[in-house]
Amino acid sequence: MKIQILIGAMLIASVVDLPVEAQKKRTLFEPYSTVGFGIGTSSYFGDMTGYSTPYTSIFKMMRWNINANYTHQFTPRLGARVGFMWARIAGDDETLNRGGKPNSNYYIRNLHFRNNLKEFSLIGTYNLKPDGRGLNRRADFMPYLFGGIAVVAHNPKAKTPETFENQTWVALQPLGTEGQGQPGYGNPYSLVTLAIPFGFGLRWKINDRWNVGAEAGFRFTTSDYLDDISSQYPDPDVLRNDLARSMSNRSLEQISARKLQDRTQTVRNILKLDPSSDPFTEPTPNNDVGDLRGFAERKDTYLLGSIQVSYVLPGKIKCPPLR
Numbered sequence: 001m002k003i004q005i006l007i008g009a010m011l012i013a014s015v016v017d018l019p020v021e022a023q024k025k026r027t028l029f030e031p032y033s034t035v036g037f038g039i040g041t042s043s044y045f046g047d048m049t050g051y052s053t054p055y056t057s058i059f060k061m062m063r064w065n066i067n068a069n070y071t072h073q074f075t076p077r078l079g080a081r082v083g084f085m086w087a088r089i090a091g092d093d094e095t096l097n098r099g100g101k102p103n104s105n106y107y108i109r110n111l112h113f114r115n116n117l118k119e120f121s122l123i124g125t126y127n128l129k130p131d132g133r134g135l136n137r138r139a140d141f142m143p144y145l146f147g148g149i150a151v152v153a154h155n156p157k158a159k160t161p162e163t164f165e166n167q168t169w170v171a172l173q174p175l176g177t178e179g180q181g182q183p184g185y186g187n188p189y190s191l192v193t194l195a196i197p198f199g200f201g202l203r204w205k206i207n208d209r210w211n212v213g214a215e216a217g218f219r220f221t222t223s224d225y226l227d228d229i230s231s232q233y234p235d236p237d238v239l240r241n242d243l244a245r246s247m248s249n250r251s252l253e254q255i256s257a258r259k260l261q262d263r264t265q266t267v268r269n270i271l272k273l274d275p276s277s278d279p280f281t282e283p284t285p286n287n288d289v290g291d292l293r294g295f296a297e298r299k300d301t302y303l304l305g306s307i308q309v310s311y312v313l314p315g316k317i318k319c320p321p322l323r
Helices: 002-024 054-060 104-109 242-248 264-271
Strands: 032-045 063-073 078-092 112-127 141-153 157-159 169-171 192-205 210-221 301-312
Touching (some): 141 210
Antiparallel strands (some): 032 063, 112 141, 192 210
């Protein structure tokens, strides 16, 4: 995480210096601005799926994002962007490990979540080749890098067990599913986190006023709770109510709550139990009080891909001289 923070700090520092550089180059380049809108995909990396299974992590539970931004191009190579992004990420132990593969322990754990993220970002952009001299002389094709800093508001939710009379999606942070807020446990986690965006984009000039582009980039966050999973199973007796207990340890649910899949035979196979046995009558291995529910040292990450359309704002209007 330190290297991502360093990269973000360097890019922000470059943004601060942009006006000075632009002043030096004012005779060679006419700065211009754009407003852009985009739609795309979002993928989650965390305590349910990680970098070791890239295809599963990126594609198996891919969700959506929409975004808007304002960009100012200070020099032929350097620009700055402020943006807002709304994205959904999701994970499900049963879906990602159906049949007990690739991770049988996660299948038995049987946790899931979804989280709507609201990201406000300040990003520096670096064109990999010089742009044209102004808005009407922009390069026809431009590859670029971007990086910066973002503030992200989030609120993980999960669906109540199939045995509940009315299944609903409930917010997990107020429940303290890992004992947060109870004696002997940590404080509730924040629903706001910092992130370091970093990635690569391509931009095509359509005409003097319009661009289209595509970009992809990771967001390295400072939170391990985008999925509500981080540390150990708590003592259920300390949790606030029956709902908190139900959402904390879901390894004994026969039917997966999100997709309503019967897990009985797969759990029997993983535990090597007799075909007639009931695998949900007592705590399963690695899913009892004090066992690891997640891995606190691994901060959560998400990957965004986007197709964007941007409009080049008109330059300064030059008034005709008075005679």
